[in-house]
Amino acid sequence: MVELTIDGIKLEAPEGSMVIQAAHSAGVYVPHFCYHKKLSIAANCRMCLVDVEKAPKPLPACATPVTNGMVVHTRSEKAIAAQKDVMEFLLINHPLDCPVCDQGGECQLQDLAVGYGGSASRYQEEKRVVAAKSMGPLISTEAMQRCIHCTRCVRTGEEIAGIQEVGMVGRGEHAEITTFVGRAVESELSGNMIDVCPVGALLSKPFHFKARSWELARRRTVSPHDSLGANIIVHAKMDKVLRVVPFENDEVNECWISDRDRFAYAGLYEDRLEHPMIRENDGSWREASWNDALQMIVHGVKAIQEKFGSDQIGAIGSPQSTTEELALLARLTRALGSENVDFRLRQTDARFDQALEGTPWLGMPIAELNHLDRVVVIGSFLRKDHPLMAQRLRQAVKKGAQVSFIDSAADDPLFTHIAGRITTAPSQIANAVAQVAVAVAQAKNQTPIDEFATLEPSEAAKQIAQSLVSGERVAVFLGNMAVASDQASVIMANASVLANTLGATLGFLTAGGNTVGGYLAGATPVNGGLTAEQMLAQSLHAYFVLNVEPELDSDLGARAVETLKGATLSVALTPYRSAAESWADVMLPIAPFTETSGTFVNAEGRAQSFKGVAAPVGNSRPAWKVLRVLGNLFELDGFDEETSEAVRDTVISSGVASRLCNDIKAKPALLPEANTIERVTDVPIYRTDAMVRRSEPLQQTPASALPTARIHAQTLEQLQLVDGDLVRVRSAQGEITLVAQLDNTVAVNSVRIAAAFAETAALGSAFGQLTVERV
Template identity: 80%
Template sequence: MVELTIDGIKVDAPEGSMVIQAAHDAGVYVPHFCYHKKLSIAANCRMCLVDVEKAPKPLPACATPVTNGMVVRTRSEKAIAAQKSVMEFLLINHPLDCPVCDQGGECQLQDLAVGYGGSESRYKEEKRVVAAKSMGPLISTDAMQRCIHCTRCVRTGEEIAGVQEVGMLNRGEHAEITTFVGRAVESELSGNMIDVCPVGALLSKPFRFNARTWELARRRSVSPHDSVGANLVLQAKMDKVLRVVPFENEEVNECWISDRDRFSYEGLYTEDRLTRPMVRGDDGQWREASWNDAMQTIVAGMNAVREKFGADQLGCIGSATSTTEELALLARLGRALGTENVDFRLRQTDARLDGALAGVPWLGMPLTALNELDRVLVVGSFLRKDHPLMAQRLRQAVKRGAQVSFIDSAADNPLFNAIAGRMTVAPSQLANSLAQVLVAVAKAKETAVPAGLESVQVSAEAQQIADSLVSGERVAVLLGNMAVNSDQASVIAANAHAIAQASGAKLGFLTAGGNTVGGYLANAVPGKGGLTAEQMLAQTLRAYLVLNVEPALDSDLGERAVETLKSATFSVALTSYRSAAEQWADVMLPVSPFTETSGTFVNAEGRVQSFKGAAAPVGDTRPAWKVLRVLGNLFQLDGFDDETSESVRDSVMAAGVESRLSNQINLAASVLPEGSGLERVADVPIYRSDALVRRSAPLQQTPASAPPTARMAATTLAQLGLVDGDLVKVRSSQGEVSLPAQLDDTVALNSVRVATAFSETAALGSAFGQLTVERA
């Protein structure tokens, strides 16, 4: 630490830190534009010039290291004169369009111009005009003449998102921020460029001209889309959400959010939003009903099934985007009605995993620990798309020297500086690849090779990964969504657990959706003799209660799930969207999305985060937890007396959270028979992950939501006699679809990457299993 004086205040600052950081720590504000605490130093704007004793001229506070005994004055005549001169230069070309600028009211340039700008400009020449650049459907650049060349957006892309999509062209007065050769910005973190822009040059295209900032009411919330649980600020006008921005929480999302979190609100008010209870008549036609009539229809229908076929013919299915309160009451209702068929894990296919788990699977560490890891193995994850903010934390760790390895079935680019090791294998080989790494780790540690693995041959790639793991001190093995949803998930988890134990690493589950940990805590999983979600949708039960699910796109079984629900005697959908259920349900109840209800999400690290509704319910919509509670009352069941969502939450959390979290796997490591034939690699594209995101028009216009193709490596294409662009028929055991073939050498050999969560691929069903591919 060094000691310096800032505006007469004695300050201790870390050696090597900058004056602006020391000033902020001391509560002294230094005006700035290009400086951002999460980005590298650029010293472009010069707005932070300060008076340093013995220096011949003002120095930029953001780029001046502190020294012992330094004396800094931020408000001296010399400093203020320098800052005002810089402001005059910045305003030379800036247009006087504050009245029509969306940034008005929250503009850093506007605020500082009040304190440091002149009452009139000496610049009488014409201001420059900068043509708008096309950055895609999310970012508006229609007013790039406002840009002051701070390069915050450039550094955000390079350093946070990990990709150089924007940069500066030309020099001096002709300098412009532009995209690379006119390409759109495609990063999953691109919206953060809007947040860091200190002027109105980069704006939210969906929000543009919808409201002025001072008209917006602000409510804190939590993202339901992935397991980070990013903290959000929902901004509403006239009880309608118009914008979403991050709420800074260093321990969760820092000051960033993904584009999925930022723009999914565009799916809230679509034409197929269900606003009234609907009951299907005997003639098959849908009719609006009162809440009382619809609920009485449900009670009568469910009771009829129970009396005629037994309670074990009831199935209760939720989703990982439902709140903890909703899942708790769904499970409570199902069990009170006499069934253990309760589940929210719609894509999980290995029922043996439940028996192997000793507790609630979780990340195994705080989110902030991801930044501090020095060795990581990520298994079965499309990391950037499944967990963009976790990928960002690991990206920062790699910059500090961490080594990250992957075992996957598609070698997607994580946008790291370097990858320590990688095994890209067919899905059926994930478990055996882990077995190779386990044997290599055991030999490196000079411990016994686990029983049953003595004959395992270690490949060079597995040895490279093992060498990386055993050389670290802070080590983690992380299981992604694909690994957990695999039909070999129990063996994958057992082998990963054995690697973690052998290498001294922590085992972590990245977990899907916003509330996987909350679903486990709410006990919304099958009890003894109960069926998993996949089993419930594979074999027709007589009655279903389905919460926040679009079965064709959310379930691993796709169209088969819809056919199963249609075949039931009685099916009830609690949904926000008519099109999600009208094909198969007998009763549809309009329930609130996360923006219109109170509730709780528990993120991957076990952090409990509650929130309130930010907007008024649309039409006759009701919070799902209230609907389930009232259903319990109408069934005349005990335990449905909660008056608030907080009461339901407290009943779930009464047993504690930390004591129930465990990644212990009660299964020995093993190997599996090698697969044969073509295997499916099925990713859930980032903007197809849940019903709300799928209905956000701007997100569906991005390349990440492009229509699915059959992606294969060149060798696989050649073996099938195909070339890039051929129309092919892809068949599974459940159905077939026609798709264009696409050359993609990141896909494992003898594998076909076909995205799920699209109507075009729903007929294929399971994300795992064999396929046949032939020219159409």
Template identity: 45%
Template sequence: MVTIEINGIKVEAEQGQMLIEAADKAGIAIPRFCYHKNLSIAANCRMCLVEVEKAPKPIPACATPVTDGMVVNTRSTKALAAQKAVMEFLLINHPLDCPVCDQGGECDLQDFSIGYGGDSSQYAELKRVVRDKDIGPLISTELTRCIHCTRCVRFGQEIAGMRELGATGRGEWMEIGTYIEKSVNSELSGNIIDLCPVGALTSKVSRFNYRVWELSSNDSIGAHDCVGSNSNVQVKSGEIKRVIGRENENINDQWISDRDRYSFEGLASDERLGKPLIKKDGEWQEVSWDDALQFAVNGLKAVSDKTQIGSICSPSVTTEEMYLLQKMMRGIGCDNIDHRLRQTDFSGDAQDPAFLGLGMAVADIAKQQAALLIGSNIRKEQPILGHQLRQASLKGAQLSFVNSVRYDFIFAVAQDFIIAPKDFFNELKSLAKAALDKSSADAPDGLAALVASAKVSEAHQACIEQLASAENSIVMLGTIAQSMPDYAALRMLASYIAEATHSTLSYLTPGANTSAAYLTGVLPTASETQGLNTQAMLADGLKAYVLYGVESDYDIENPAQVHNALSKADFVVLMNAYVTDAIKENADVILPISAITEASGTLINVAGNWQSFAAVSKAYEQSKPGWKVLRVMGNLFDIDGFDYQSSEEIINELKASNAVKDDQSETSKASNQVIWACPADSSADSTGLQRIAELPIYRVDAVTRRATALNLTEDAQVEFAKVNSQLASQLKLDDKQTVTAKQGDNTVEITLSIDDSIADNCVYLPAGINAAASLCGGFDTIELISTSNTTNVAE
């Protein structure tokens, strides 16, 4: 530590710390445009010029490290003259269009011009004009306003990992643009809007829809992945106008994904359900809430054997809703309740920890020195975790992947094992054997025999060596791996690899609230009388179903199986914020529950952080918060303990039962380790083509699927199948050709794309898309049949 003096005030600062950081810590304001604490130092705006004793001229505070005894003055005559000169220079070409600028009222240039600007200009020439560029459906440009701070350029290179924006020209002719007029496609791109200190980059989604002083700001939580990014939702007249990042260094720094930023558009979809519906004599009727609730309760009461009722819950609804749903179902005598919509292998249920999680804080991902990710496209599944992993990579971390697609990651990959899903078990056997050879500990029972025939390559050995030699390392099971038919066996081997290399076993869970589903008991194994899991409920064909927050065509692993089970059921209750013709086909009563931004609640992220939030927007028509609907249904069933008056009462009851204090449950490195039980050899001998059913980034839930702007992005163009060129040649198929994809008796016509990032003998056909809504399991065998017509993918 060193001692410096700023404006006559003694300040303690760290040796080597920049002067502007020391001033900020001491609460001394220094104007700035280009400086940002999470970006590299550019020192190109010069607005932070200050006077330093013995320095011949003012120097930039953002690029000047402190030294012991330094004397600084930020408000001296020399400093103020320099700052005012810079402000005059910046205003030479800046347009005077504040009345029509979306940044008006929160513009740094406006604010600083009041303190450092003059009342007249020496510049009489015409101002420059810069042609605006179309950089995609999310961000609008007004580049004449640009002051060349380059925050957006540095963000793309340093945080997003994609240098999509850059500068050409010099001086006043410098322009910010994209490479050969390309769009900006990063999944974190919207953060450059928050970073821009002027109105050069604004939201295309909410352009000219508000003035900033008309907005009310509300802290909230991102509800589209397991990270729980902190955000601020801004509302006008009860309608969400924009979402911006909110700083939380333990979770998301101050960044949010485009999915969290723009998905609110889906709340205004034409498919929102505004009134309760019941089906009578095959016709849908709008009814009152009282009638609809009584109809739903009577229908479930009519099922004499309550073990013939199944409840399937979304992993993204609030903790309060999960808790009351399982409490209601068990109150009527039914333990068939589950949230695992895409999992098909439940043989390892007994090995589950208290909840699936990272085993560490989100921010600790950036501190790992080595990682092995199994079945994960982390960049698109959980963009903020992808960012954290990139920060680890920039510090030298060695990252390895076992996947069926060679994904375009934003960081260096040490080893990339690209194989068909059916070969994952063999690949993990090879890694386990490499770990066994390196470990000095005795082999667990049966492991040596299991891996005896496994072939270990130099890449396998290198991966294990990197994990074992790292001080902090992690083995992650991604959401793709958790959907595979041999998930339990994969997890067992992954657990051994983690243990043998002294790594943390982690889970990247689907949905926004999977951890809460475990803690609240939305599992068939959560009571002594074990019920049926999702797969068993649908395979057995029960008499009644309660679907909560679930769209059956898109959210569950095998849509064909779901349709078959629901169509044969006597009674189906659906509680959702949306309604479609496909939903109406199999339901008997549909209850409109509020979207997550329209009700208070709590989400528990993958690191165990309990994060509560209030309603931020008005409810759609007659929709009601889900916890209130469940509370009334519990009363109609005459179940004790359904007298809650607020969501806070519910969450406090749950916290008390889980001994949670200070809004955060405890996680430990050992909590995710699996007790060893040698898995059966699940090596597949199938020679048919295998489908790869990854869930695309903008198809993860009902709100995101209906977000207009997000679905215009490049990442949203997923209505096609992919095979590599070798398989295409073998099947005599051409790029952009329309083919028939067949699983069992179900077929669909879809455009084919040839992509050599796909593993051999595999067909990449995503889940959650329209084309897959009638197909079978995501990792089942699949056929491709040529048709005569061709379709241009771009069209």
């Protein structure tokens, strides 16, 4: 630590830190534009010039390291004169269009111009004009002449998103921020460029000209789209959501959010179900009152219980539902006499629950991801499944961490380097994990466990092992694909052996916004109950389906819809009409997360409660209230809570941490090699849930392009196909026609086909054998 004085305040600051950081820690504000605490120092704007004693001229506070005995004046005549001179230069070419600028009212340049700008400009020449650049459907650049060349956007892309998609060309007043020729900005974190822009040069295209900042109510909530649980602020006008921005929380999302969190709101008001609907005998729909719809459900379920038994009732939730909703769904189902309740829509291994000791979770606080030095990620499309966790690991890699991957598609995580990688068919992921475990044991001069005694590790496995054994803070993470696998229990068991051999932390990245909350709420089958896949594969007589679009959310795809159609009574609790009108008998309009209160429990076990931030659409009701009223109408005990907080307390009042456990009971094993073509399935980042799929701006991005059959060159040759061929792909469930696309990141003997599209729903399961032939 070094001692210095800033504006008469004596303080200590870490050696190597900058004057601006020391000033801000002491509560002294230094005006700035290009400086950002999460980005590297550029020192381009010079707005932070300060007067340092014994220095011949003002120095930039953002690029001047603190020294012992330094005396700094931020408000001296010399400092203020320098800051005003800089402001005059910045305003020379800046247009006077504040009345029509979306940034007006929350603009850093506006604020500082009040204190440091002149009342009139001495510049009489014509201002420069900068042509708008095409950055895609999310970022508006219609007024790039406002740019002050702070390069925050450039550094955000390069340092946070991990890819340089924008840069600066030209010099002096001819300098421009631009994209690469013919390229849009496609990063899953691109919207953060809008947040860091201190002027109105980069704006949200979906929000453009929708409202002025002072008209917006600001309300804090939690994003449901992935297991990070990003803290967000929703901006609403007339009780309608118009914009989403990050709420800073260093322990969760820092000051960033993904584009999925930011722009999913655009799907809030599309295709909304506004009133309860009942299907008539001729298949048509009629609007009904809440009382009529609920009474029909009660009478229908009681009739099914009497005729077929309570075990013919099934309840299916989603990992985007709140803890309160899932708790009441499970409570209602069990009170009706059934154990058939589940929210894990893509889980396919029936042995999964028997393999677990407790509630699977990340195994550590999210903030610790930045401080790991060795990591192996198993079965994850990391950047797309967990964008901000990938960002934290990206920062760790910059500090010397080594990250390895075992997967079936070698997507680029945008790290500066990857320590090792095994890309293999989905059926062989468990064996690849076992190979690394053996290589680790050999590197540590230990004897591999008996189950792996005959296994000889590959060179790739040895490379990963050498990386892992050289670390102190080591983690083994299981991704969404590994957990969804039909061999998930074996993958977990082998990963547990690897973690134990390393002395590492075993963690689950978990899907959706509330997987941990779903486990805590008891929304999983016990005592012989059926999983979601089993319920949708078998034909039950009654279904309660909460927040689910079965064709796109379920692993069974089109088959799930047929099962629900064939039921005696299918009840859909959904915000969206088209999610259920093809199969439901009763549709109940429920509120999405923005219109209800509830709790999400993220991957680290952090319970985050929130209130509704917008008015319900039409006659929608919070799902927890609907389920509670159903319990009352069935005359069941235990449905007396008046608030969502009371429901939450029944779930987590005893604590969360004691119930989190990643101990694996399943036995490790080696699996036989498959000599067939296997499916590799990803759920694209903007196809993960119903709201995201209805967000038009997100659906216009390349990440939501129609799926193709992505195949390695070796596999194409084996199948006698070429890039661009139209191919027929068959599974045990159905067939589809796609265009073959050469993709050498895909494992050999595999075909990568995205799920969550109507075009691929007929294939069904994300795992299994495929046949591929030219049409």
